[in-house]
Every structure is written in structure tokens, then in C-alpha cells.
Amino acid sequence: MAESTSPINVAVFGAAGRMGRTVLAALAVEDDIAVAHGIDVEANAGRELAGVTIEEDSASAGLDADVWVDVSLADAAVAHARRAQELAIPIVIGATGFSDEQAAALARLSNAHIIAPNLSPGVNVVFELAPKIAEALGPGYDTAIVETHHRHKLDRPSGTAKRIRDRLRGAGVDAETASVRVGEVVGEHRVLFAAEGEVIELVHRADSRLAFARGVAPAVRFLAGKVAGSFTMADVLDL
DSSP states (O other): OOOOOOOEEEEEETTTSHHHHHHHHHHHTOTTEEEEEEEEOGGGTTOEETTEEEEEOOTTTTTTOSEEEEOSOHHHHHHHHHHHHHHTOOEEEOOOOOOHHHHHHHHTOOBSEEEOSOOOHHHHHHHHHHHHHHHHHOTTSEEEEEEEEOTTOOOSSOHHHHHHHHHHHHTTOOOEEEEEEOTTOOEEEEEEEEETTEEEEEEEEESSTHHHHTTHHHHHHHHTTOOBOEEOHHHHHTO
């Protein structure tokens, strides 16, 4: 008889938020991953979501987890990342809206971590394709990024748009970036390459937050057991 393998125990920070609830639901159907802790602010403690009772965020939260997943807000995410580093726990950081100072602090993490402004496999393919298209087209095209999200999203441009912009800059292209906040749009990112007589569009449209949560399980599996290293979703997806 084959030996049974223990599931990867995960702590999800920001578990009661919009994205957090979707992550809990996505991980609940994974046979090899168990959500040991759903963690959020005190006001949400005690709620049951996707079969997980939400715990208050504290210094002792999630200590026995194999991997942490953070989809909270920027300030909290940085604090969680620092605590994960102290405890040598791998962490997937899916929060956005970091200041330059906070981003620099995350870049100094020494434990195994993934910083992913967008966990969607599809969006991460866009990250890879956008600079390749820019390089293939050459300098005769104007380039722009237009991102649309729901009215509640605080950061603009989105972390995803910033990552696309950074990837394009790596290809020598400066892209004008526009942000729209309207209604309950989950998320849309359009990269436009325009020259006289033609426009090429690279579009990712998320109709559900499940598009973002779909990458969490592969990221957790990738980090499980790792002690150190800075990784991206491109590493997880082997792009």
C-alpha cells in the first residue's frame, strides 16, 4: 500500500476579504492542500467561510502552517512578510498597493517567497507576451496600458498594470498608463500597440476572482519545503 502524504498546511491572511474568500474556496477543493488557518482583522474573527473559522490576526497566527498566503492590504502584508521571514516560513504575497519603500522592504526578504501582483496564470502569460510583442514590433508603435477595476479598488494604477509597464520598460518601451474605476468590474487589462493604420491589442479580462485564485495552489506547491529564494509566478508556471 502506498504511503499517504500529509497535505500542505496553509495560513491565508486577509481571508475574509473579497479575494481572501475566493482563495479559501479555491483551496478547499485541493486534495493535497489544507487551509489550517484563515486570518483576518478582529472584526471578522469567528466567521465561518468555506469551512474555515476566521481567526484574529495576531503575532501567533499561522505559526504551524507550512506556507503562508497573503491577500490582505499593503501595510498588513509587509508586516506578515517580515514575520514570515523571522520564522523562515515560505510566503505567497498577492497583495498590491505597496509604496516604493514597502516594495524595497519586500525585495530584501530572505525567506522563500513569491511576490505576485496578480496570481492569474493568464495574466502572467500577458507579462511574458507584452515585452515580446513590443520587441517584435520595434520603435514605430505607440504603446499604452488601460486597466479597469471595480470602484472599491484603492491603488491606481493596479499592481498588474505596474508589472506590465515594468516588463515593457525592460524591453525599452515606455507605455502610457490609464486607470478606470467603475462599478463592480473584477479586472481588465489591455495593452495597445498602435501605429498608422493598425492597432494590436493584448487583453486579459477577469469575469471572476477565481481567475486570480487559480494560481494560488500551484504557488503553494512550488514554495512548500523551500527555505530561501525570491520567485515569481513565471517560475511557478515554468514560463
